[in-house]
Amino acid sequence: MKNRLKVLRAERDWSQQDLADRLDVSRQSVNAIEKGRYDPSLPLAFKIADVFDLAIEQIFTNPRLERE
Amino acid sequence: MWKAYLQRRRACYRDPAHGRYVRRLAVAMLLYLVVLFAVKRLLPLDDMQGPLLWIAAALPGIPVAAVFFLIVRYIVELRDEYRRLLEVRKTLVATGVTMTIASIWGTMELLAHASHLPTLYIPVIWYLAQGIGEFVNMVLERRGEAA
Structure with missing residues (x-):
C-alpha cells in the first residue's frame, strides 16, 4: 500500500528512528511500511495518523484508487 | 545485506x-x-x-x-507487529524444513534401511532451522518483497 510517510517525515525533519520512537516500533517497521513492503494493522495506522495529526486516508493511498 | x-x-x-x-x-x-x-x-x-x-x-x-x-x-x-510477522515467518520456515527432513528421512528409514534418526534430534533440527528462517527473512527483506 502506497503512503506518504517519507514526505511527512521529511516535512518534520524526522529520521526513520525518530518516527519509530514515536510509534514505539522498530526502525525496520517504519522502513518496511514506508517502502510499501508491509501494511500496518489498523491500530498502528491510527497511531501513525495521530503522530502526524492527520487522517489515515491522508497518509495511506486507498488500494482501489491505486489501481485506477 | x-x-x-x-x-x-x-x-x-x-x-x-x-x-x-x-x-x-x-x-x-x-x-x-x-x-x-x-x-x-x-x-x-x-x-x-x-x-x-x-x-x-x-x-x-x-x-x-x-x-x-x-x-x-x-x-x-x-x-513490534512487523517484527512479530518476521518471527512467525521464521518459525514457519523452520517447521517446514524440519517436517520435510523428518518425512523424507522417515521414508528412507522405511524403504531404504537408512540409519534410525532419534526423535530427540527433531527439536534440535527445528531450532537450527530457525537460522534458515532468519536467512529467508533477510533475503526477502533485501529483495524488498512485500511481507
Whole structure:
C-alpha cells in the first residue's frame, strides 16, 4: 500500500528512528511500511495518523484508487 | 545485506519481549541440564522398569518442550507487529524444513534401511532451522518483497 510517510517525515525533519520512537516500533517497521513492503494493522495506522495529526486516508493511498 | 541484518537484530534486542525470552530460555536450558544430570546420576535407571522408568526418562524432555512454548510466548509478547510477522515467518520456515527432513528421512528409514534418526534430534533440527528462517527473512527483506 502506497503512503506518504517519507514526505511527512521529511516535512518534520524526522529520521526513520525518530518516527519509530514515536510509534514505539522498530526502525525496520517504519522502513518496511514506508517502502510499501508491509501494511500496518489498523491500530498502528491510527497511531501513525495521530503522530502526524492527520487522517489515515491522508497518509495511506486507498488500494482501489491505486489501481485506477 | 549484512548491515541491514545486524540493524534488524539490534532492533529486536530493544524489544522488552526479547530480554524476557532470553532469560526464560536460560532458565529452561539450566533446568534441562539439572534434570538430565539428576536423572542420569541420581536415579538407578538400570534397575528401574515400567512406568517409573518411562516417567524418569521423560523428565529431561519437559524443559526442551518448554522452549517451544517460550517461543510462542515471545512471539505473542512482541510489541513490534512487523517484527512479530518476521518471527512467525521464521518459525514457519523452520517447521517446514524440519517436517520435510523428518518425512523424507522417515521414508528412507522405511524403504531404504537408512540409519534410525532419534526423535530427540527433531527439536534440535527445528531450532537450527530457525537460522534458515532468519536467512529467508533477510533475503526477502533485501529483495524488498512485500511481507
